[in-house]
Amino acid sequence: MRVQLIGFGNIGQGLARVLLEKEKYLEKRHGLKLRVVSISDISGTVVDEEGVDLKRALEVVEREKKIIGYPGEEMSGLEAIKTVDAEVVIEVTPSNIKTGEPGLSHMLAAMKRGKHVVTSNKGPLALEFKKLKETAEKKGVAFRFEASVGGAMPLVNLATEMLSGDEIYAIEGILNGTTNYILSRMTKEESPLELVLREAQELGIAETDPSYDIDGVDTASKLVILANAIMGVDASYRDVKIQGIRKITPEAIKLAKEDGYVIKLVGEVKNSHLEVAPRLVPVNHPLNVDGVLNVALLRADIAGDITIVGKGAGARETNSAILSDVISIWKNGACL
Amino acid sequence: MKISLDVVLKDIPGQLVKALEPISSYGGNIISIVHLREEVTGGRVPVHVTFEVEPPRLEKILRELEDRDIWVSKVGEVRKKEKLKVLLIGHIVDTDARDTIDRINDIKGAMVADLALAMPHPEKESSARMDIEVSGDDVAEKVIERLEEIAREKNLIVIKSLSKNSSGI
Numbered sequence: 001m002r003v004q005l006i007g008f009g010n011i012g013q014g015l016a017r018v019l020l021e022k023e024k025y026l027e028k029r030h031g032l033k034l035r036v037v038s039i040s041d042i043s044g045t046v047v048d049e050e051g052v053d054l055k056r057a058l059e060v061v062e063r064e065k066k067i068i069g070y071p072g073e074e075m076s077g078l079e080a081i082k083t084v085d086a087e088v089v090i091e092v093t094p095s096n097i098k099t100g101e102p103g104l105s106h107m108l109a110a111m112k113r114g115k116h117v118v119t120s121n122k123g124p125l126a127l128e129f130k131k132l133k134e135t136a137e138k139k140g141v142a143f144r145f146e147a148s149v150g151g152a153m154p155l156v157n158l159a160t161e162m163l164s165g166d167e168i169y170a171i172e173g174i175l176n177g178t179t180n181y182i183l184s185r186m187t188k189e190e191s192p193l194e195l196v197l198r199e200a201q202e203l204g205i206a207e208t209d210p211s212y213d214i215d216g217v218d219t220a221s222k223l224v225i226l227a228n229a230i231m232g233v234d235a236s237y238r239d240v241k242i243q244g245i246r247k248i249t250p251e252a253i254k255l256a257k258e259d260g261y262v263i264k265l266v267g268e269v270k271n272s273h274l275e276v277a278p279r280l281v282p283v284n285h286p287l288n289v290d291g292v293l294n295v296a297l298l299r300a301d302i303a304g305d306i307t308i309v310g311k312g313a314g315a316r317e318t319n320s321a322i323l324s325d326v327i328s329i330w331k332n333g334a335c336l
Numbered sequence: 337m338k339i340s341l342d343v344v345l346k347d348i349p350g351q352l353v354k355a356l357e358p359i360s361s362y363g364g365n366i367i368s369i370v371h372l373r374e375e376v377t378g379g380r381v382p383v384h385v386t387f388e389v390e391p392p393r394l395e396k397i398l399r400e401l402e403d404r405d406i407w408v409s410k411v412g413e414v415r416k417k418e419k420l421k422v423l424l425i426g427h428i429v430d431t432d433a434r435d436t437i438d439r440i441n442d443i444k445g446a447m448v449a450d451l452a453l454a455m456p457h458p459e460k461e462s463s464a465r466m467d468i469e470v471s472g473d474d475v476a477e478k479v480i481e482r483l484e485e486i487a488r489e490k491n492l493i494v495i496k497s498l499s500k501n502s503s504g505i
């Protein structure tokens with residue numbers, strides 16, 4: 001099966017590594033031989049019908065930070081989608097919550113050309129889920145995005161495939177590892193947010209511009225994807241009521257703690273209402289997970305409550321989800 | 337919802353089962369049954385039953401009891417006082433904490449029962465934990481709405497508890 005990789009940063013490179021590691025396993029266990037026929041980043045694209053040498057690609061970006069040194073050509077990712085033959089496009093460019101670009105154009109172009117799409121990119125889904133889903137259906141291609149929410153946690157596929165007889169009537173979750181790390185440290189040490197944030201930035205857990213995480217933008221994007229994909233709610237990012245954690249004080253955390261509670265940034269979908277806000281969570285509640293872990297609680301009408309906990313990010317962990325989406329496309333026999 | 341039901345049964349065998357069957361067959365969950373034997377009058381025994389049931393099913397249960405000739409002397413919802421817990425962050429005292437409390441107490445069925453305040457420094461934002469007694473989910477919802485309105489006005493932050501029946505424990 002031929003795949004194209006659009007974006008070759010943390011996740012793209014992580015996928016290349018996992019594919020190298022899992023080459024034999026994929027063939028033996030699933031009869032799947034993957035050929036990466038193109039890799040694009042902002043500098044250009046390398047195309048090889050016989051399969052790009054992933055080891056060399058990794059070495060090149062390690063050295064030169066750009067794939068074009070492979071050597072590749074000055075072809076954009078969009079051009080590559082339009083001109084290179086492949087069955088699957090893996091879209092892993094940066095997430096953009098204002099316009100959804102460049103991911104949105106990439107995904108739509110791929111679908112229009114009859115290519116299946118696998119992605120970890122939240123922006124386009126949080127803004128245009130319905131359009132993407134409908135385009136995929138119209139063109140008869142798969143649209144899979146397990147990696148976009150909760151990293152390695154099998155959340156979307158669990159709910160839509162394993163629990164397909166259940167109606168999920170509410171979802172609550174901690175969907176951002178960075179804020180969970182900050183709040184956990186604040187709880188343990190009773191220190192102010194600025195201090196913990198600065199340390200998290202030094203450790204590479206928080207970005208230099210932390211607003212995406214601590215203002216709840218990331219959690220809200222993921223919540224929108226879950227609401228659409230699992231609960232069939234036609235919502236977009238703009239519909240989410242959002243409050244971040246910037247104003248949480250050590251005193252508030254202490255008052256909560258004295259009473260047997262912790263403060264967590266929780267995303268909740270219930271009765272088509274989407275809300276991200278710091279919430280009081282009882283210490284013995286399943287949502288009380290610490291550090292960078294993520295957790296989601298699915299409330300199903302037959303199965304009851306189901307909770308999953310796992311790593312919500314990471315170049316390697318997230319690729320577990322991307323790989324499983326690719327394998328399921330392969331198994332559905334949609335292509336050779 | 338939780339229902340309190342008083343029935344008056346004939347003092348002959350099989351009557352209790354006859355009265356309870358409709359409750360369980362409509363998915364009601366019986367919590368307690370109390371025979372008020374000391375109140376037996378004219379060969380009839382008053383029995384007090386409490387059970388949980390989905391609101392739309394109650395009507396059906398009552399109709400079934402009537403069809404079975406069970407005399408229902410009293411029926412009503414049991415409203416239990418519940419505690420709502422919230423945190424507030426901001427200039428809570430400077431923006432008239434008394435007024436905040438009064439405006440919550442103004443809601444029928446709601447009362448601020450406890451307030452714990454932490455003020456790190458007079459100029460800095462303070463934090464408060466508030467326990468509010470409410471007589472049902474509808475009242476709880478009103479309280480949250482009112483709190484959010486006050487928070488907007490006074491530039492405070494409200495941290496709510498998780499949704500009530502969120503997972504077991």
Ligand SMILES: NC(=O)c1ccc[n+]([C@@H]2O[C@H](COP(=O)([O-])OP(=O)(O)OC[C@H]3O[C@@H](n4cnc5c(N)ncnc54)[C@H](OP(=O)(O)O)[C@@H]3O)[C@@H](O)[C@H]2O)c1
Nearest residue numbers: 007008009010011041042077093094095102120121313314
């Ligand atoms: N990192 C995680 O743990 C994680 C977890 C879950 C989901 N995600 C999502 O996965 C996506 C990728 O994340 P990442 O951490 O790999 O980001 P990243 O390290 O910033 O990598 C993004 C890649 O996309 C390339 N790119 C940017 N614009 C492009 C364009 N127009 N055409 C082609 N390539 C373009 C970048 O090229 P240059 O380097 O040349 O600019 C880079 O190779 C994001 O949407 C992110 O939200 C990440």
